[in-house]
Amino acid sequence: xxxxxxxxxxxxxxxxxxxxxxxxxxxxxxxxxxxxxxxxxxxxxxxxxxxxxxxxxxxxxxxxxxxxxxxxxxxxxxxxxx
Amino acid sequence: xxxxxxxxxxxxxxxxxxxxxxxxxxxxxxxxxxxxxxxxxxxxxxxxxxxxxxxxxxxxxxxxxxxxxxxxxxxxxxxxxxxxxxxxxxxxxxxxxxxxxxxxxxxxxxxxxxxxxxxxxxxxxxxxxxxxxxxxxxxxxxxxxxxxxxxxxxxxxxxxxxxxxxxxxxxxxxxxxxxxxxxxxxxxxxxxxxxxxxxxxxxxxxxxxxxxxxxxxxxxxxxxxxxxxxxxxxxxxxxxxxxxxxxxxxxxxxxxxxxxxxxxxxxxxxxx
Numbered sequence: 448x449x450x451x452x453x454x455x456x457x458x459x460x461x462x463x464x465x466x467x468x469x470x471x472x473x474x475x476x477x478x479x480x481x482x483x484x485x486x487x488x489x490x491x492x493x494x495x496x497x498x499x500x501x502x503x504x505x506x507x508x509x510x511x512x513x514x515x516x517x518x519x520x521x522x523x524x525x526x527x528x529x
Numbered sequence: 530x531x532x533x534x535x536x537x538x539x540x541x542x543x544x545x546x547x548x549x550x551x552x553x554x555x556x557x558x559x560x561x562x563x564x565x566x567x568x569x570x571x572x573x574x575x576x577x578x579x580x581x582x583x584x585x586x587x588x589x590x591x592x593x594x595x596x597x598x599x600x601x602x603x604x605x606x607x608x609x610x611x612x613x614x615x616x617x618x619x620x621x622x623x624x625x626x627x628x629x630x631x632x633x634x635x636x637x638x639x640x641x642x643x644x645x646x647x648x649x650x651x652x653x654x655x656x657x658x659x660x661x662x663x664x665x666x667x668x669x670x671x672x673x674x675x676x677x678x679x680x681x682x683x684x685x686x687x688x689x690x691x692x693x694x695x696x697x698x699x700x701x702x703x704x705x706x707x708x709x710x711x712x713x714x715x716x717x718x719x720x721x722x723x724x725x726x727x728x729x730x731x732x733x734x735x736x737x738x739x740x741x742x743x744x745x746x747x748x749x750x751x752x753x754x755x756x757x758x759x760x761x762x763x764x765x766x767x768x769x770x771x772x773x774x775x776x777x778x779x780x781x782x783x784x785x786x787x788x789x790x791x792x793x794x795x796x797x798x799x800x801x
Contacts, residue, residue, distance in 0.1 A: 460719030465675050466726045473682045473730055480686045 482512050493523065501527055531639040534646050534774070535664040539680030541651030543672045544709040547745055547755065548767070549648035550578045552668065554754040555771030557612035561643040564603065566634075567617035568660035569650035570626050576616045579606065580752025590618040593630030599637055608757065613642075623656050635663050653683055662693050666703040666774075668736060672710045673722040681706075681731055705736035707770060712741045713786035724784055737770030739763050740783040 479486070490510050497503060509524040536549040546567075553565035567575035570590060576582040581604045587597035592615075599615075606612035615634075618625065638645050649660035661667060667688050671681045688702045689695055695702070708724055715721035728735055739745075744761030748754060756771075758764040762783050769779045 462716070462719050462722050462726070465722050466730070469675055469678050469722075469730050472679055476679070476682055476686065480690070 478511070481514070486510075486512065497525060501525075503527065531642040531645045532666065533635060533639070533664050534644060534666045534668060535649055535661045536646060536668045536670060537649035537657060537661055537684055538651065538670040538677070539653060539657075539684040540672075540677045543670050543677050544739070544745075545651070545670050546574050546578050546648055547749065548668065548670050548707060548709065548739075549646050550575060550754040551756045551764075551767040552771055552774070553612060553644070553646045554606075554609060554756040555768055556644050556646070556774070557606070557609040558756065559771065559775065560611065562611045562641070563644040563646065564613040564615060564638055564642050565646040565648060566615040566638075567648050568626070568656055569648065570617045570621060570623040570656060571619070572650070573617035573619050575614065575648050576604075577752060578749055579604075579614050579754060581606070581614055581616075582752070585616045588616045588618040589634065590621045590625045592634055593627060594625065599634065608753070623650075626656060626659055628659060628662070631659050632663065653687060657684075658687065658691055661688060661702075662691070664688075664692060664702050665694070666705065668705050668707050668774075669731075669733065670707050670709055671727060671731070673708060673712075673716070673724075673727060675722075678722070678727060678730055685731065685733065704733045705774070706731055706733045707737045707739070708735070709739040710741045711738050711784065713784060717786040735781075736773050737766060738781055738784050739766045739770070 493510065494505065494508055497508065503525060507526040511522045513520045513522065534552075536545050536552065538545050549565055553563050557563040565575065565579070566589060567573050568589075569575070573588070576585050584604050587602035589602065591597040592599055592602045603613045603615050606614060635645060647660045647664065650656040669681050669684055671677050685704060688704060692702050694700060706728060708727060711724065712721055716723045724735065724738055740762050742761060742763035744758050744763045745755055748758055748763075755761065755763045756767045759768070766783055769782065772779045
């Protein structure tokens with residue numbers, strides 16, 4: 448029975464894996480496209496400061512820069528551990 | 530005023546030079562006065578693909594540094610009347626390519642030609658940025674493969690921020706997607722990205738699709754741009770691409786997999 452299931456199981460086609468991976472990476476690249484050059488550095492230093500007080504990982508911090516008509520809004524989200 | 534078209538990709542080895550040579554040849558065959566410039570300083574190859582490597586005397590850097598005139602450096606194509614090649618330097622280092630120098634050369638060529646095709650080096654460094662800076666249109670050469678698609682997206686980012694048109698707030702560079710080395714059989718097996726997926730990810734207009742073809746290597750072996758091989762699928766696909774660049778509405782070919790019949794499987798079918 449197990450063998451039959453194994454044989455019947457559809458292997459995920461590699462091209463669709465490629466597409467999913469590309470959609471994620473391209474979306475990420477585009478979000479960085481219009482950001483100022485100092486953003487990666489700012490991100491890194493903010494993370495260092497926060498880490499001095501709370502032990503959080505890279506993934507717990509989300510920084511984004513949204514442009515509005517005449518100003519930009521820097522948004523910083525930190526998920527703190529309980 | 531010439532239209533300046535950069536052929537670029539980010540990733541190396543995807544077919545930039547093959548495409549630049551094929552497109553320039555196609556444009557000239559259609560009666561447009563065309564010059565194709567190799568921007569790959571230090572690693573020139575366009576001369577080989579165009580079959581004029583033994584006629585190179587002066588190059589782009591010589592012109593920029595005032596050691597030769599444009600007319601001395603440009604090589605007239607043996608096969609097509611309206612076609613000229615401006616080779617890159619083999620010996621100089623790439624810093625010899627200055628922004629002002631490139632601008633001067635392109636300004637001068639713009640007066641005499643209908644089309645200036647810039648064959649970009651791989652990468653996103655200075656050479657690639659200089660090749661794209663003055664472009665009115667960009668042909669982004671992409672293979673159906675993850676690293677090539679990602680790099681193409683990086684190049685699109687540069688075109689929209691680091692080009693002259695972007696910096697001077699003019700109409701943006703017109704971006705075209707050219708998919709090369711497409712293998713319909715592998716696509717139908719689900720092991721190669723299909724053209725709709727690539728288009729969806731990069732979100733730019735498709736100008737052409739070149740199938741994986743034996744004719745391309747044959748053409749480069751002989752130093753005859755594949756556009757001249759009108760019996761081949763790749764030659765026809767580049768001719769279609771050129772027609773679309775000229776604004777014609779040409780249906781896509783060579784993107785569907787035709788299952789081989791018994792006879793052609795037995796006898797190997799015709800070589801394309």
